[in-house]
Amino acid sequence: MRVWQKVTVSLIGAAVIVACSQSPTGRSALRLFSGSEMDQLGARTYAEIKKEEKISTDRRKIAYVQCVTDDLVAALPAPYSGKRWEVTLFANDEANAFALPGEKIGVYEGMLDVAKTRDQLAAVIGHEIGHVIAEHGNERMSSQTAAGIGMQLGGILAASEFDQETVGLAMAVLGAGVQIGILLPYSRSHESEADQLGVDYMAKAGYDPAAAAKLWRNMAASKGAQPPEFLSTHPSPQSRIQALERYESQAMPVYKQTIARKGQPDCQRPSS
Template sequence: MQQLGEASFNQIKEQEKISSSRADTAYVQCISDRLVAEIPAGFGQRQWEVVVFDSPQINAFALPGGKIGVYNGLLKVAKNQDQVAAVVGHEIAHVLARHSNERVSRTQLSNLGLSAADMALGQSGLRQPAMAALGLGVQVGYLLPYGREQESEADRLGLELMARAGFNPEESISLWRNMSAASSGQQPPELLSTHPSHGTRTQELNAAMPNALALYQQARAQGKSPACRR
């Protein structure tokens, strides 16, 4: 899965326009670095590559192999560092929970030939299932939705991750309100369209909030006070 993630990310970088804004890149890198620092050491991946893509899409993703992609359209809806951390933390959580692995059976993984992921992505017969396993559509920039249980798990794990890093978990609820407002009278943001309904998500986040706030207070007491500014 790491080989597939790395190969897919390289392909996306070749086909998508990478943002030339140093400010945006530094901002997202700052937030991502603090989240990655809280990933358990046993996961093995310590260095994550972060790229901001120049696109109006309100979206982000993370891939096995330590890859994070953020479309700068997201930065217009996520109003502060905590709200961006809520999205990036959620996407990292999908990788930590190995949700990509759950998309395909062992037989399918074997058929893909993971030892030659770069070749697989170049062959039309294997490229589509390989990309789908990672939550990516063959069309560049199109992200496939995870299952309902996977989204809920990523919400919970992402909330804990951002709280441990010193980001205010309560801002996650404000973020989804912003998402809902951005969809008023028009097609919903890409990120919102692939996730549970606003009401369901808010209810589940509220249920997980007491634990997240306890982690947040503990992190602040340890001196973890992110100051990432755009």
């Protein structure tokens, strides 16, 4: 059996020890870690970020971000809608936002320049919440752990039959194959799923689903050259926009029902 065949067997063997489950959209998910472990990791990471980053004191912006978040949280599936989500606005000009296990959300002030409406801000925060509810952090850590186990087993098998130079070349090729063939596409699938979940949440909260594609147009315009999609951890901007536009029609009836039932959200975007 050739070295890459044996390594493939090793990767498969490592994969069978991973807990199998489904994501909110029905995609097969691999999770090695418990929810409590991920919540603890999220809380520690959040505390570290709050120590390293300057926290905004702009009360109007803080209230605005909190208002949009509260609307989204109220529309989440149980048990997430019944939990208290901690929100922090950071005084940083970077267009960035994140959410962590344990109901932690961070938004950078620079994102408010890119998300030009409350609907677009809802798309950002909804997307990040989607990562948490789909347990993408758990999957990401699990896939990296499984890949690491496979690499170690493959190295042991290769070393038993081949000289050091051949083993080194084989492991380098395997490392690139794991990175490009497993870890990066996995992350792209997470991003696409979080886009879809975010649109679902914003529609249920009364925010216009069409704003999601508009947001990513703004994001694409604000960034420089992008890496090829197959080498990126994110879908290309055009792929993402097209997917959001296709999904928009599915979310629009929910949005219209929400607006008919309770009216438009009343979160007020601060003037510049």
